[in-house]
Amino acid sequence: MEGGLFSAHKPTYLLLLLHIFLLALLPFKAISSPKTQAEALLTWKNTFYDASPSLTSWSLTNLNNLCNWTAIVCDQSTKQVSQIDLSNFYVSATLTHFNFAPFFNLTQFNLNGNYFEGPIPSAIGNLSKLTTLDLGNNFFDSEFPEFISKCLNLTFLDLSGNLFTGQIPQQVFTNLSKLEYLNLTNNNFEGPLPSNFPKLKHLHFAQNNFGGPIPKDIGFISGLQSIDLASNSLEGPIPSSIGQLRELKYLDLRKNYLNSSIPSELGLCTSLTYLELTSNHLEGKIPPSIGQLRELQHLDLHLNSLASSIPSELRLCTSLTYLDLAHNHLEGKIPPSIGQLRELQHLDLHMNSLDSSIPSELGFCTNLTYLKLSSNHLEGKIPSSIGQLRELQNLDLQMNSLNSSIPSELGFCFSLTYLDLSRNQLSGSIPLTLSNLSHIQRLDLSNNNLNGSFPTEIAFPLLGNFYLFNNNFTCNTFVGNSDLCRDARNSKKNNNEVIIGVLVPVCGLSVVATTIALILMFHKKTKRVLKKINSAQNFENFESMILQEEVKFTFEEVVKAVDDFHEKYCIGKGGFGRVYKAELLSGQVVAVKRLNMSDSNDIPAINLQSFENEIRTLTNVRHRNIIRLYGFCSRRGCIFLLYEYLERGSLGKALYGVDGVTELGWATRVKVVKGLAHALSYLHHDCSPPIVHRDVTVNNVLLESDFEARLSDFGTARLISANSSNWTHIVGSFGYMAPELALTMRVTDKCDVYSFGVVALEVMMGRHPGDLLESQLSESSKSMKEDNAELLLKDLLDQRLEAPSNELAKAVVLVMSLALTCIRTRPGSRPTMLYVAQKLSAHSLPSLPEPFVMLTINKLMGI
Ligand SMILES: *[C@@H]1O[C@H](CO)[C@@H](O)[C@H](O)[C@H]1NC(C)=O
Ligand SMILES: *[C@@H]1O[C@H](CO)[C@@H](O)[C@H](O)[C@H]1NC(C)=O
Ligand SMILES: *[C@@H]1O[C@H](CO)[C@@H](O)[C@H](O)[C@H]1NC(C)=O
Ligand SMILES: *[C@@H]1O[C@H](CO)[C@@H](O)[C@H](O)[C@H]1NC(C)=O
Ligand SMILES: *[C@@H]1O[C@H](CO)[C@@H](O)[C@H](O)[C@H]1NC(C)=O
Numbered sequence: 001m002e003g004g005l006f007s008a009h010k011p012t013y014l015l016l017l018l019h020i021f022l023l024a025l026l027p028f029k030a031i032s033s034p035k036t037q038a039e040a041l042l043t044w045k046n047t048f049y050d051a052s053p054s055l056t057s058w059s060l061t062n063l064n065n066l067c068n069w070t071a072i073v074c075d076q077s078t079k080q081v082s083q084i085d086l087s088n089f090y091v092s093a094t095l096t097h098f099n100f101a102p103f104f105n106l107t108q109f110n111l112n113g114n115y116f117e118g119p120i121p122s123a124i125g126n127l128s129k130l131t132t133l134d135l136g137n138n139f140f141d142s143e144f145p146e147f148i149s150k151c152l153n154l155t156f157l158d159l160s161g162n163l164f165t166g167q168i169p170q171q172v173f174t175n176l177s178k179l180e181y182l183n184l185t186n187n188n189f190e191g192p193l194p195s196n197f198p199k200l201k202h203l204h205f206a207q208n209n210f211g212g213p214i215p216k217d218i219g220f221i222s223g224l225q226s227i228d229l230a231s232n233s234l235e236g237p238i239p240s241s242i243g244q245l246r247e248l249k250y251l252d253l254r255k256n257y258l259n260s261s262i263p264s265e266l267g268l269c270t271s272l273t274y275l276e277l278t279s280n281h282l283e284g285k286i287p288p289s290i291g292q293l294r295e296l297q298h299l300d301l302h303l304n305s306l307a308s309s310i311p312s313e314l315r316l317c318t319s320l321t322y323l324d325l326a327h328n329h330l331e332g333k334i335p336p337s338i339g340q341l342r343e344l345q346h347l348d349l350h351m352n353s354l355d356s357s358i359p360s361e362l363g364f365c366t367n368l369t370y371l372k373l374s375s376n377h378l379e380g381k382i383p384s385s386i387g388q389l390r391e392l393q394n395l396d397l398q399m400n401s402l403n404s405s406i407p408s409e410l411g412f413c414f415s416l417t418y419l420d421l422s423r424n425q426l427s428g429s430i431p432l433t434l435s436n437l438s439h440i441q442r443l444d445l446s447n448n449n450l451n452g453s454f455p456t457e458i459a460f461p462l463l464g465n466f467y468l469f470n471n472n473f474t475c476n477t478f479v480g481n482s483d484l485c486r487d488a489r490n491s492k493k494n495n496n497e498v499i500i501g502v503l504v505p506v507c508g509l510s511v512v513a514t515t516i517a518l519i520l521m522f523h524k525k526t527k528r529v530l531k532k533i534n535s536a537q538n539f540e541n542f543e544s545m546i547l548q549e550e551v552k553f554t555f556e557e558v559v560k561a562v563d564d565f566h567e568k569y570c571i572g573k574g575g576f577g578r579v580y581k582a583e584l585l586s587g588q589v590v591a592v593k594r595l596n597m598s599d600s601n602d603i604p605a606i607n608l609q610s611f612e613n614e615i616r617t618l619t620n621v622r623h624r625n626i627i628r629l630y631g632f633c634s635r636r637g638c639i640f641l642l643y644e645y646l647e648r649g650s651l652g653k654a655l656y657g658v659d660g661v662t663e664l665g666w667a668t669r670v671k672v673v674k675g676l677a678h679a680l681s682y683l684h685h686d687c688s689p690p691i692v693h694r695d696v697t698v699n700n701v702l703l704e705s706d707f708e709a710r711l712s713d714f715g716t717a718r719l720i721s722a723n724s725s726n727w728t729h730i731v732g733s734f735g736y737m738a739p740e741l742a743l744t745m746r747v748t749d750k751c752d753v754y755s756f757g758v759v760a761l762e763v764m765m766g767r768h769p770g771d772l773l774e775s776q777l778s779e780s781s782k783s784m785k786e787d788n789a790e791l792l793l794k795d796l797l798d799q800r801l802e803a804p805s806n807e808l809a810k811a812v813v814l815v816m817s818l819a820l821t822c823i824r825t826r827p828g829s830r831p832t833m834l835y836v837a838q839k840l841s842a843h844s845l846p847s848l849p850e851p852f853v854m855l856t857i858n859k860l861m862g863i
């Protein structure tokens with residue numbers, strides 16, 4: 001059956017001939033032929049919501065070339081389809097319209113990373129030769145497709161990242177005796193865990209709602225190499241049979257309710273490299289047998305109730321790079337033998353009851369980048385050997401009873417960016433060598449007994465914050481820098497609390513302070529660390545407060561400043577609530593967003609704990625182009641979010657206000673778009689977990705006095721809909737919302753990319769690009785309507801400004817062409833924000849394909 005057989009002239013005739021030919025060949029089982037297969041695929045493709053341009057080979061005119069179609073692999077001998085691999089084609093469709101009958105010989109079926117939705121047809125159970133079935137990362141929403149149990153040859157089954165619900169019928173897997181890989185991660189499965197998998201090597205059930213105990217016989221699945229049951233509701237013990245899994249390399253049981261002790265049999269799993277038991281209720285001691293895990297690289301037991309001392313056998317786990325035992329009840333001393341863990345990069349023992357001194361042997365762990373021993377009962381001195389840790393970036397020893405002076409060797413930890421020695425009894429003066437810490441961004445020496453002269457050299461390279469309050473320094477220490485110090489007697493408590501915040505690094509050779517803010521503390525020693533006051537199970541009574549670490553005001557001050565939310569302080573109203581401007585006594589201005597939650601029905605669904613975690617994540621977001629979230633407070637059914645306040649207001653205001661034209665020239669507009677791109681790129685690609693903004697509009701982009709863009713309101717939308725998977729409405733603003741939201745209701749980062757595209761177009765056009773967006777949609781499979789495509793760019797741009805020229809013209813063209821790719825209908829064909837941000841920041845701008853005045857939209861889309 002050569003492709004050449006089918007001439008273009010008489011296709012029907014020849015196809016008929018072929019059909020007869022095939023019928024003659026296969027008289028009894030003539031269900032499938034290349035032609036019926038091709039036709040079935042085409043029928044299916046015609047139901048795709050948005051035909052992928054990369055599937056152009058799937059076409060009537062190409063019927064005779066089935067084996068050369070994209071995403072199709074044929075069996076060499078039968079010339080029939082043996083594999084369909086549509087992974088990451090961003091197809092929006094269902095399986096309901098796919099006729100499986102001609103494909104009963106299929107061995108691999110891969111739809112991972114698309115927008116398939118709806119149920120799985122039972123006919124899939126007829127694919128008896130199937131070895132690989134990958135339906136991961138779609139929007140399938142049925143119960144577990146039981147008929148899969150008929151695909152007896154299945155070795156690989158991935159249903160992860162969908163909306164599957166319900167229990168897993170126990171008998172499903174009894175006959176799937178060849179199954180080696182099973183990934184059900186990130187669905188809504190519930191009920192007991194199945195365990196009848198004779199040949200399974202990879203069991204991944206994380207992020208579901210499985211309950212009950214871990215099956216006792218899990219140890220009999222002897223070939224298991226990885227187990228991931230994280231983030232479920234499993235309870236009871238870790239079964240000791242687990243010790244029989246000699247091939248096990250990866251075990252992740254974090255975020256469950258496991259409450260036994262760690263079985264000593266775990267020490268028999270000698271292949272383990274990764275062990276995660278964080279966030280359970282594990283108790284008892286860390287079994288000394290753990291020392292047998294010589295391959296172990298990652299050991300995380302934090303947030304449990306483990307007691308007793310740290311076993312010295314841990315020294316035998318010489319492959320460890322990551323060790324976290326924080327937030328337990330561990331006591332006794334830190335075993336000096338820990339110094340034998342020479343590969344260690346991350347050591348966290350904070351929030352335990354460890355005592356005695358810090359072993360000087362820690363100085364041998366020269367690969368350490370992170371060392372946190374805070375909130376223990378450590379005493380004595382900080383060993384000078386710490387100066388050997390040249391890679392150390394983060395050193396946190398706060399809240400102990402250390403009572404020596406600060407060793408000058410600390411100045412050799414050249415990589416330090418974060419150093420916290422606060423809340424100890426450290427004495428003596430600050431060693432001058434600390435001025436060698438050129439990367440330091442935060443230095444907290446507050447609440448000690450330090451005295452002596454204050455080495456100003458230290459403060460000046462600091463980019464971030466420097467805390468010295470509650471020591472024995474007095475204002476006199478700062479002589480020569482009188483601006484540094486204001487009279488502390490304003491303070492009601494007169495307790496010499498001094499905070500020095502150095503905001504700007506030194507430029508050039510001058511060692512003169514550029515901007516130094518000195519804030520005097522007026523208040524009692526309110527705890528300024530992220531602080532939770534109280535929480536109840538229902539939202540009405542949910543009183544809680546979380547403030548960013550550096551925040552120096554109290555919520556009461558804010559309430560006072562806005563006269564208990566008097567109307568006259570209201571500066572804006574939005575879908576979620578009102579925004580108030582609070583001018584505090586200290587002169588600081590804060591924007592307060594008040595979200596009225598009590599009338600929303602969604603509230604009971606919010607998991608308060610996860611809500612708080614969310615806030616914590618958001619308060620940690622730091623980026624030049626993102627408004628700082630100082631904290632949050634909840635009272636009487638209202639949530640208050642405290643943000644940085646910017647005088648200039650929103651981009652929308654600048655764009656449409658009276659001064660829009662004069663102030664927002666082309667260079668400024670390009671700068672604004674660039675800043676926004678960087679902000680979103682940071683949220684999507686540098687935050688963990690990534691943050692999707694969900695509501696990017698010109699009103700949520702604020703401008704600094706120099707027109708630097710600052711994205712605001714990030715996370716608000718997510719907070720409001722957190723954990724309510726059955727949304728009754730989609731959060732977002734009309735005119736900026738990605739079209740697929742109407743179809744799938746699942747928010748991805750590509751929704752932000754779309755909104756960014758709209759905002760970028762709007763900034764350049766000086767008006768909302770509504771008509772452009774509509775024409776994109778109505779002709780989704782082709783490019784744009786022709787009349788649009790022939791539109792001249794210069795006519796599209798904001799007519800209130802003179803057309804840009806030279807370099808500025810190039811920049812405007814780049815912004816426009818990127819923005820047009822961002823508003824593509826298919827989410828998959830939109831670029832990532834990382835890509836956009838990088839393109840916009842490239843050192844040289846691409847040159848124009850033709851003179852600026854002749855550029856059409858069509859041409860632009862090809863750039
Ligand atoms: C499939 O494509 C390859 C090269 O891409 C070509 O050599 C071959 O002839 C094509 N097969 C058919 C049946 O058209
Ligand atoms: C499957 O392949 C066999 C030959 O390997 C063939 O006889 C049979 O008809 C095929 N079945 C289908 C449904 O294509
Ligand atoms: C496919 O499976 C369904 C049920 O799973 C069955 O009713 C049907 O007869 C099967 N079709 C073929 C062609 O075997
Ligand atoms: C399953 O695979 C085996 C070996 O690969 C093969 O002999 C058998 O025919 C396959 N079973 C089915 C139903 O295709
Ligand atoms: C399981 O699926 C999730 C989600 O698709 C994926 O992130 C993870 O890497 C998969 N696990 C393995 C072991 O492949």
Ligand SMILES: *[C@@H]1O[C@H](CO)[C@@H](O)[C@H](O)[C@H]1NC(C)=O
Binds near residue numbers: 149171174
């Ligand atoms: C498993 O196979 C046996 C024997 O072939 C059959 O009787 C049983 O119904 C099958 N179970 C399932 C759940 O398919």
Ligand SMILES: *[C@@H]1O[C@H](CO)[C@@H](O)[C@H](O)[C@H]1NC(C)=O
Binds near residue numbers: 235236259260
């Ligand atoms: C562990 O939890 C289970 C179920 O919640 C309970 O029955 C059991 O008593 C607990 N065991 C321990 C040691 O706390």
Ligand SMILES: *[C@@H]1O[C@H](CO)[C@@H](O)[C@H](O)[C@H]1NC(C)=O
Binds near residue numbers: 342343366367
């Ligand atoms: C430390 O890290 C370096 C580079 O990552 C690596 O080559 C070295 O083996 C590690 N171990 C020690 C003990 O330095």
Ligand SMILES: *[C@@H]1O[C@H](CO)[C@@H](O)[C@H](O)[C@H]1NC(C)=O
Binds near residue numbers: 379380403404
């Ligand atoms: C530090 O404390 C220990 C015991 O609490 C005491 O023996 C020692 O003298 C103290 N050292 C200094 C320098 O105060």
Ligand SMILES: *[C@@H]1O[C@H](CO)[C@@H](O)[C@H](O)[C@H]1NC(C)=O
Binds near residue numbers: 411434
């Ligand atoms: C570190 O700082 C001290 C005092 O400021 C200085 O004498 C010394 O040369 C510095 N050492 C290095 C390696 O920079």
Ligand SMILES: CC(=O)N[C@H]1CO[C@H](CO)[C@@H](O)[C@@H]1O
Binds near residue numbers: 471
């Ligand atoms: C060395 C020194 O002056 N230490 C004093 C610091 O201040 C406390 C009281 O705040 C005194 O108790 C110390 O003697």
